[in-house]
Amino acid sequence: MLKQVSLISFLVFSCYMGAESQDLKHLTNELQVNVAASRVWELYRHLGISRLAAQQLQNVIHNVQVLEGDGGVGTKLKLTFAPGNSSYTERFIEIDDEKKVKVAKGLEGGCLAIGCSVQIVRLEIIEKTSDSCIIRSDIGYAVKEEFEANDPKPNIQLLAVAAQIAKRFLESSETSASL
Known part of the structure; x- marks a missing residue:
C-alpha cells in the first residue's frame, strides 16, 4: 500500500513538473562559499536569504512579505x-533537506x-568539502509563443x-566564530 501511494505521488509530481x-x-x-554546506542551507532553507537580501539591498528590494505559510513548502512570498x-x-x-x-x-x-508562461527558481547548495560548497541558482523559464520575438528573460542578477x-555574511560570521 505504501509503495502504491509513493508511486502515485511520484507520478503526480512528475506530471506536474513535466508540464512545468x-x-x-x-x-x-x-558561487563557491568557504563555509559548510549545512550552514549555507540553514540560511537558504526557509526565509533567511530573502530577509538578509532585503536588509542588504534596500535600494533594490523595498519589502519582503509572506502572504501565507511559514517558510516551508506552500509558502507564498511577495518581493516588492x-x-x-x-x-x-x-x-x-519543494524543499529537500537531504539534497539541499x-x-x-x-x-x-x-x-x-x-511574456513568460513559466518561471521556476531552483536553489541548490552543493557540498564540495566539509567546509566549502557551491550555491547554484537556476531560473527555468518558458516564453509564450506571441512574445518569442521579444525574447523576454528573467533576471538572474x-x-x-x-x-x-550570503557568502559575505556566512564567511565573516565563520571568521568571527573562530576568533
Whole structure:
C-alpha cells in the first residue's frame, strides 16, 4: 500500500513538473562559499536569504512579505522592488533537506509580467568539502509563443547578488566564530 501511494505521488509530481519543465530555458549562476554546506542551507532553507537580501539591498528590494505559510513548502512570498514598486510573487513547491534543494514557482511579476508562461527558481547548495560548497541558482523559464520575438528573460542578477551577500555574511560570521 505504501509503495502504491509513493508511486502515485511520484507520478503526480512528475506530471506536474513535466508540464512545468517542458522546453524550459535556463539561466544559472554558481558561487563557491568557504563555509559548510549545512550552514549555507540553514540560511537558504526557509526565509533567511530573502530577509538578509532585503536588509542588504534596500535600494533594490523595498519589502519582503509572506502572504501565507511559514517558510516551508506552500509558502507564498511577495518581493516588492524599489523605486517603481514592481513586484514578484512565488510559491515554494519543494524543499529537500537531504539534497539541499529549494524550488519556487513564480506566480506573478518577474518574467511572467513580460511574456513568460513559466518561471521556476531552483536553489541548490552543493557540498564540495566539509567546509566549502557551491550555491547554484537556476531560473527555468518558458516564453509564450506571441512574445518569442521579444525574447523576454528573467533576471538572474538578484539571485547572484543574494548569493554574494550570503557568502559575505556566512564567511565573516565563520571568521568571527573562530576568533
